[in-house]
Amino acid sequence: MGGERVEILMEEDRIPREVTKILISLASTWDDTIDKNSLKVIPLKGAMTNEVYQINWETQKGELPADQKVVVRIYGQGVDAFLNREVEINTFECMSKHGQGPRLLGRFSNGRIEEFIHARTLSAHDLRDPEISSLIASKLNEFHKVQMPGPKNVVLWNRLRNWLSSAKQVCSPEEARVFMLDSLDEEISILEKEISGGNQLIRLCHNDLQYGNIMMNEDTNLVTIIDYEYASYNPVAYDIANHFCEMAADYQSETPHILDFNKYPDLEERKRFIRAYLSSSGHEPTDVDVAALVEDVEKYTLASHLVWSLWGIISEHVNDIDFDYMEYAKQRFQQYQLRKAKVLLMEILKD
Numbered sequence: 001m002g003g004e005r006v007e008i009l010m011e012e013d014r015i016p017r018e019v020t021k022i023l024i025s026l027a028s029t030w031d032d033t034i035d036k037n038s039l040k041v042i043p044l045k046g047a048m049t050n051e052v053y054q055i056n057w058e059t060q061k062g063e064l065p066a067d068q069k070v071v072v073r074i075y076g077q078g079v080d081a082f083l084n085r086e087v088e089i090n091t092f093e094c095m096s097k098h099g100q101g102p103r104l105l106g107r108f109s110n111g112r113i114e115e116f117i118h119a120r121t122l123s124a125h126d127l128r129d130p131e132i133s134s135l136i137a138s139k140l141n142e143f144h145k146v147q148m149p150g151p152k153n154v155v156l157w158n159r160l161r162n163w164l165s166s167a168k169q170v171c172s173p174e175e176a177r178v179f180m181l182d183s184l185d186e187e188i189s190i191l192e193k194e195i196s197g198g199n200q201l202i203r204l205c206h207n208d209l210q211y212g213n214i215m216m217n218e219d220t221n222l223v224t225i226i227d228y229e230y231a232s233y234n235p236v237a238y239d240i241a242n243h244f245c246e247m248a249a250d251y252q253s254e255t256p257h258i259l260d261f262n263k264y265p266d267l268e269e270r271k272r273f274i275r276a277y278l279s280s281s282g283h284e285p286t287d288v289d290v291a292a293l294v295e296d297v298e299k300y301t302l303a304s305h306l307v308w309s310l311w312g313i314i315s316e317h318v319n320d321i322d323f324d325y326m327e328y329a330k331q332r333f334q335q336y337q338l339r340k341a342k343v344l345l346m347e348i349l350k351d
Contacts, residue, residue, distance in 0.1 A: 070105055075111050142280070143225050248263050
């Protein structure tokens with residue numbers, strides 16, 4: 001470090017030295033920092049695949065303003081099997097430009113430094129709060145309207161096929177049998193044919209709208225959606241379906257990999273969310289509008305279950321985070337099997 005003393009008060013072995021150089025450089029621009037080399041590193045909970053830390057500095061006033069705190073995000077091992085980091089960074093910068101998330105302050109070989117947001121991360125319980133849920137619905141509609149440069153093709157089906165191919169490469173023969181991987185190619189094709197037709201709205205989607213990726217300022221009720229690792233163009237019905245499925249999870253519990261699908265929102269909750277989503281565009285939707293999107297969303301829960309089942313299978317083999325990915329994958333695959341007959345039968349009868 002060129003002879004400079006860097007004091008890291010917590011988790012000192014978790015912050016790479018190349019990152020401390022960037023952090024010191026940032027702190028050097030703030031006049032009231034007592035010692036730019038004295039970093040306080042606070043682990044943040046809620047991330048599923050990355051390690052996330054809040055970085056503080058002591059100031060003359062003692063209380064550090066929000067714009068002099070930063071977040072360091074260290075990418076988890078094996079995550080690159082799922083995504084393109086350059087695409088993610090481009091999405092991050094685009095969202096920031098449109099006022100949708102934190103600013104990018106720096107990059108390093110296996111992570112990035114972000115602006116600190118003065119807000120709290122939501123909890124599993126928050127997703128069921130009608131007022132908070134309506135705020136999320138409105139923010140998601142706003143998110144979907146952001147125009148990303150480049151192609152605007154649906155990514156969902158290629159992602160499923162690519163992840164299926166990766167899962168087949170890493171899993172054991174027994175795991176392949178349990179998840180029926182040899183027949184999933186055909187299932188994905190059937191699913192695409194049956195549920196992706198019609199005049200579905202295609203927009204930039206978050207694709208991972210679990211509570212840990214949603215923050216809210218308690219003073220202003222301003223909601224911010226963060227972490228765009230899986231963001232891409234997809235049907236908005238898929239994004240909403242994925243959010244509903246996430247209501248079964250509590251990643252801060254003693255058994256974070258266990259899902260409770262009794263917590264999946266009932267019909268009235270789903271209608272309320274979708275009405276709030278549609279009405280945030282400036283006009284009141286009809287009951288027919290709401291019912292149509294509710295129906296599309298239910299179909300896309302099947303795709304959500306398959307996506308995260310494959311994600312769990314792959315993660316089990318490439319990620320060393322303390323999380324039972326394989327059990328998580330089994331639960332998502334079970335839900336897919338339980339629901340597909342009913343959902344696809346309804347679609348066939350409608351045709």
